[in-house]
Amino acid sequence: MRRKLAAGNWKMNGLAPAMNEADALQAAHRNTDIDILLCPPATLLHRLSGRLAGSPIATGGQDCHPAESGAHTGDISAAMLVDAGATHVILGHSERREDHGESSEDVRAKARIAIEAGLTAVICVGESETQRDAANTLDIIAGQLAGSIPDIANASNLVIAYEPIWAIGTGKVPTLDQIGEVHDFIRARLERRFGEGVGLSTRILYGGSVKPDNATDIFEVSNVDGALVGGASLKAVDFSLIIKALEAAGKH
Ligand code: PGA
Secondary structure (H helix, E strand, O other), X not given: OOOOEEEEEOOOOOOOOHHHHHHHHHHHOOOOOOEEEXXXXXXXXXXXXXXXXXXXXXEEEOOOOOOOOOOOOOOOOHHHHHHOOOOEEEXXXXXXXXXXXXXXXXXXXXXXXXXXXXXXXXXXXXXXXXXXXXXXXXXXXXXXXXXXXXXXXXXXXXXXXXXXXXXXXXXXXXXXXXXXXXXXXXXXXXXXXXXXXXXXXOEEEEEOOOOHHHHHHHHOOOOXXXXXXXXXXXXXXXXXXXXXXXXXXXXX
């Protein structure tokens, strides 16, 4: 019922030669029954979107400003992302929440304007290691979900990514039970807020040190509809193996 999604987040990585990785990925995935998304740095977005036109690989931004346009030096609007060929935008990534002090209210305002511009908002939530140690994980996730998701969200313009901060770029991964607990909890919260229809059809991705060698296990966890992949999305060979693991998930 929910179409799976493999999303790559290149973060602040990628110069012109990164196009070769995109070409290799495209060559390896001309046909697929899942959704594939690449979110390059803004400087590559237009080029990458053009290069991937006609392929099943969509492109997205990594952030947008909550205003439509105006005097915001250095910022990028949702409409600019659309203009550059994006169909998605990652919002509220923990690196933005930390490096730029973004609150859940900020994320909600960004998500609202992104959705109004026609983008799908990939909203990230996740606890720190201290919060997990203090057994606060579900409270933190509940607060971030309630604060970050705008009322206009629905299953076709919203994707949630659960990314425990301590698992991002560290090689540390939660146990499958821990992932399942949070994903089930997010599903229940979405159903409670938006009703069963939207709640059951909104995709929930796991992110944080997803690699070719752990992807298969993670994709078998209940309510994991795909992955948001950082480091391993930079190399086509690695991301491709993760995509194949997702294609195979639930088929045996
Ligand atoms: P990682 O990053 O796969 O390098 O841990 C994931 C993310 O931050 O989206």
